[in-house]
Amino acid sequence: MNDWIAIGMLAVVGLSIPLGMMVVSYLIRPSVPETSKRATYESGEIPTGGTRIRFNIQYYMVALLFVVFDIETVLLFPWAVVYQDALASPEYGLLEALGPMLLFVAILMVGLAWAWRTGAVQWAQTRTQAASDTDRQ
Numbered sequence: 001m002n003d004w005i006a007i008g009m010l011a012v013v014g015l016s017i018p019l020g021m022m023v024v025s026y027l028i029r030p031s032v033p034e035t036s037k038r039a040t041y042e043s044g045e046i047p048t049g050g051t052r053i054r055f056n057i058q059y060y061m062v063a064l065l066f067v068v069f070d071i072e073t074v075l076l077f078p079w080a081v082v083y084q085d086a087l088a089s090p091e092y093g094l095l096e097a098l099g100p101m102l103l104f105v106a107i108l109m110v111g112l113a114w115a116w117r118t119g120a121v122q123w124a125q126t127r128t129q130a131a132s133d134t135d136r137q
Contacts, residue, residue: 058120061115061120061121062121065112065115065120065121068108068111069108069112072104072105072108075104076101076105079101083097083098
């Protein structure tokens, strides 16, 4: 039972420190209401245009693909380290050691093929692709 008391106290301390810091900062911060604080860009420049800017979705697709394949690399390294030990072990065969990682890489390759086919990894269009896109519209 003493272990649970220690875990409970750790949770209380872990929650009370950030909450206490937020309360103290709320109490001691200066509060000067100004209309310029509500401006979109408040460093002396007069804002022009709207605040809604459309970003190219390609940035997000590249970032998402980077994260997916970065995680793949992170998962491949530990597997590569224990692969030979798993093969040397009598209870694991080649299929048990290699199969899950091959399945994992195959799923990622299907995802990469889909992203490639839909044009998610294609940053710029050639003139013929741009012309075919305008013909479709």
